[in-house]
Amino acid sequence: MTTGEPVRRGAGSAQQTVRRHNLALVLREIAEGEPVSRAGVAQRTGLTRGTVSSLVEELIADGLVTELAVARGTTGRPASPLQLNRSGPAGLGIEIGVDEVGVCVVDLSGTVRAQRSAASDHRTREPAVGLDRAAALAAEVVAEAGLPVEGAGVALPGVVGRDGVLQRAPNLPRWVDVAVDAELAARLGLPVDVGNEADLAAAAELWFDGGPPDFVHVSGGIGVGAGIVLGGELFRGPGGRAGELGHVVVDPDGPACSCGGRGCLEQLAGQRALLELTGARDVEALLRDPGRATAVAGRALGVALAGVVNLVDVPTVVLGGLYARLGEPLAAAVTAELRSRVPSRPEVTVRLSEPDAGGALRAAAALVVRRRLRRP
Amino acid sequence: MTTGEPVRRGAGSAQQTVRRHNLALVLREIAEGEPVSRAGVAQRTGLTRGTVSSLVEELIADGLVTELAVARGTTGRPASPLQLNRSGPAGLGIEIGVDEVGVCVVDLSGTVRAQRSAASDHRTREPAVGLDRAAALAAEVVAEAGLPVEGAGVALPGVVGRDGVLQRAPNLPRWVDVAVDAELAARLGLPVDVGNEADLAAAAELWFDGGPPDFVHVSGGIGVGAGIVLGGELFRGPGGRAGELGHVVVDPDGPACSCGGRGCLEQLAGQRALLELTGARDVEALLRDPGRATAVAGRALGVALAGVVNLVDVPTVVLGGLYARLGEPLAAAVTAELRSRVPSRPEVTVRLSEPDAGGALRAAAALVVRRRLRRP
Structure with a gap:
């Protein structure tokens, strides 16, 4: 049973399954299309208006959906647009x-x-x-x-x-x-x-900022991590631990890392490394004079992300956390490093995470x- | 319709679809279980013996399946075991x-x-x-x-x-x-x-050597590449170019690479680099005194594979091509490097590709x- 199609037949306990399936289908249409009328939901799902109305009553009773007040003075029967209940679960x-x-x-x-x-x-x-x-x-x-x-x-x-x-x-x-x-x-x-x-953080980009289907989101902070999204889904790898970008080796003879390794990205471009590098007391101070941090982080990120592009073949890099705060100059530095490291992929783009994504x-x-x- | 289940109902052109589906199901059972009797196929697929017999006749007529000769002197009705036709397509x-x-x-x-x-x-x-x-x-x-x-x-x-x-x-x-x-x-x-x-090469490991569901297969030669298998399927990435291990950066200031980058794995551990390093005239000469090549390739491969483990989270590395010929000492060197680079994943194993896999x-x-x- 594909989740995108309405299911009409069924008897006994199968009928309950069908109803649950269609309930989810109707709720999804309301979530994606709100505000939307019952007729609109019927049209988009292929369910009858009667079925939709019955399912909508159930969703309203469960507190998941509300009817918007209809402006007075409209002619004909009011359409009572539906939306997700902001006071619900x-x-x-x-x-x-x-x-x-x-x-x-x-x-x-x-x-x-x-x-x-x-x-x-x-x-x-x-x-x-x-x-x-x-x-x-x-x-x-x-x-x-x-x-x-x-x-x-x-x-x-x-x-x-x-x-x-x-x-x-x-x-x-x-x-x-x-x-x-x-x-x-x-x-x-x-x-x-x-x-x-x-x-x-990568999921936020995908859910709240209309992220593309394939990208890697890099979270810069004391720790450096990445979330890889492929085909609109988080790619977690066989053991659920994929995307450990912070521990990709950037300088094989570099400083010892908290992970037990050496020369990991986090040791060169993590928050602590950048504060130490610049002598800034805190992140606010770092951001007032970010030139050197941007150059060093840009290069280290470019080297590590060349690995992501080569191994996973993602076309988009999104910089988040501290890296988003370092802004467009960092995105430009990472782009330049990636171009020189992986010249065969000039289409790879680097952009900043949208802080509003949350x-x-x-x-x-x-x-x-x-x-x-x-x-x- | 899941491919693993028999389908019984259907009418008209749907019936043809059902027959094609069941034909594939019966053929798969024969391929995986050969030699196998009609009764065995019926039991494993859940189809009736009559249906199986009819489908088997079609597979025999198409040249895909043959009956093995049954030894004389067996009591009762001979079971005529089936197998894939070695003279077929x-x-x-x-x-x-x-x-x-x-x-x-x-x-x-x-x-x-x-x-x-x-x-x-x-x-x-x-x-x-x-x-x-x-x-x-x-x-x-x-x-x-x-x-x-x-x-x-x-x-x-x-x-x-x-x-x-x-x-x-x-x-x-x-x-x-x-x-x-x-x-x-x-x-x-x-x-x-x-x-x-x-x-x-990774697919060969999976198909012919019973490879585990999740692994990366590294092909060593003039070029160095990798095939990543996840969940028993080749992982090709959004653009179909995943697994370019040869161009993962191992030494950011290393030698220029044919890809346009610098310090790529291939420049440090590819066949040409190892021949140059050791002064060997060809691979045969290299293999007669492989100590230095093993140490250098082992370190470079370990650094690059630390990236694969961190980013994709594969638990098994299979070394193929020239690397398989360098044998267990190389596997040991790569393992040691991986242990020091990614101490949090002591379960990652490194083994040699089976040359018989083909x-x-x-x-x-x-x-x-x-x-x-x-x-x-």
């Missing part, structure tokens, strides 16, 4: 960074309705301290949003197993095999999903509502 | 190397039935000269095999577009935008399929018979 997002924690709530449409961040040193303290801090901040933000939050998505700066366990995070040596999903579920009283920060934090929260929309 | 394989051409014919079971190679300098001569040479050698090998060859598959040392055109081959500067498929089809009078040598040439020929088996 919502998602909580949590991002555990190296030295901060971010929290947000998104509504069913993926719009951020409340958001806060706070300093929180996860390098030296026990994971439990950081998790307590995250849960406390989350409670505040959930209260502020005033929406029925149904679950949480968490972005983590490390390797996340398919079982929801943070296996390791090179920049957080104390966070080894931490069951972040279970730990936060217990603190929040909500079901919790976890994902890698770089993967979720990054990994928003995508983490959106995991919750996107799942709800897929299975109403 | 066959495939021609052609491999255009940098300085040689190889040709083989495989039967329906993928077994090589005739094979030859010849020196043929494709670096300095016009492509047409090489294509003539390949076609002439192919005619000899086809005559020797004495099988009904239905088509040809061609392995090429460069970038092959989805349209069958060799776009470029870094080591064959005269071969730019050559429609190898059309050129050889005209010379051979056969339909022709083309593919990248490294991709086909490599890219056999896989190219097998393209033909595998297609025939999928669509009987």
